[in-house]
Amino acid sequence: MEKSETKKDPKFLQYVLELNGDVELSNALELSLKNINNIDISQLNKIGFKTYEKDKWTVHKILQHLIDWERIWCFRAIIFARGEGTIPEAHDQEIMAKNSNANERSIEELVNELRIVRQSTIMMFESFNKEILDINCDFFEYEMPLYAIGLTITAHQIHHFNIIKERYVTLIKSK
Template sequence: MENTDAKKNPAFLEYVLKLNGDIELTEALKLSLERINEIDIDQLKRIGLKTYEKDKWSIHKILQHLIDWERIWCYRAILFARGEGTIPDGLDQEIMGSNSNADELSIEHLINELRIVRQSTILMFESFNKKILDTNCEFFEYEMPLFAIGFTITAHQIHHFNVLKEKYFPLDK
């Protein structure tokens, strides 16, 4: 996706472009599923509910956060794809995180749920034709083509998997 594809280019969209690199949406989504399938579940289980710093989310909550926000972004994509165009006000990830029961769920459950949600996301985006994918989406301070929502989903995973690698994996000692 090129920078010129978005009329308003919020800072997060710049980050999305950087994380995804020069790749087609379908390829980015399928690659993100491969990354989910490559997760070392045993390593995550050894880390358990440890965090690298007080008041940071556990790996369980990070995975639940990825699942929740993928569903939110897909809901937004469907609204735009179907011409609804009415997007609910912004949501607070901290409130959502503190009200999740992710720490009660197994890593296997969360990884499997993330995998299934991603498979569903891939099928949804594959079902959209070019006209739908190019639909202009305006909400909050954002304006972007609908396909950029798919890239936002993959970039979100890349970002959080980088956090896991840099800050959580060292806890497995």
Template sequence: MKRSDIKELPDYFDNYINLNEDTELTEAFDKSLKQIDDVDLEQLKRIGFKVYAEGKWTINEIIQHLTDWERIWCYRTMLGARQEGSVPSGHDHIAMADNSNANDLTIEQLLAELRAVRVATKAMFDAFNHEVLSVNCRFKDTQMSVFAMGYNIIGHQLHHFNVIKERYVPLAD
């Protein structure tokens, strides 16, 4: 199945889902891993802790946010996929970033953790059959299929990597 096979796009998260190409989910996960592997470490090191505007996250905080966010979304996905029945609440990504120690870690550490989480996420989705992928996940005030959750997770990375490219890379000079 491809991204275009998603029957209902949830408000707000459709932005992340639609950032994906119209490819098979496993191919989208493979491309997301390649995107992590292809990061220019030297460029990110030149950027360091610079931000493009006051109050914005550092590159380290963005990478930590991606990892934290993905773990939360995998939990939500698993609850839905296994039809556990509870409806997880939202989370405060600002509080999580404020309380992370991302700026105490190296960019290599953060990217290695993100990659490890992404490999585990891909393995989870690879284990889901068509029936499981069709199950609706409910959380807070939203619902989407397990299948859409996969593209949502990948699209979130695409979004933040686009922000890094557009707003942070110019700071490397």
């Protein structure tokens, strides 16, 4: 995707493209599912509810955040794909995390739910033809093609998996 393909280029889109690298959406989605399947559950269980800094989310909340936001992005994709006409509003991730019960759930449950949600996302994007994938999505602050929503989902996972690896896994390795 070239920057010229969007009317109002969202600032985060360049980061999305960098994280995904030079891959097609279908490949990005399949790779992201593979990365979910390769999560080291025992390592995440060892981290438990530790955080690398005061007021940061637990790994449980990060996983719930990925699940919640994937569902939000998929809802947005369906609205645009079906020509419903609504412009999706912004959502507050901090409020959502605060009101989640992620810390009451096991890592296994959260990873399994993330896997199922991703499988559903893959099926949804596979159902879209090129015309749908190229639809211009007009959000509250920016525009981007519908296929970029799928790349945003995969980049979001890459971003948070990197944080877990770089900041949380070190908590158990330093002991």
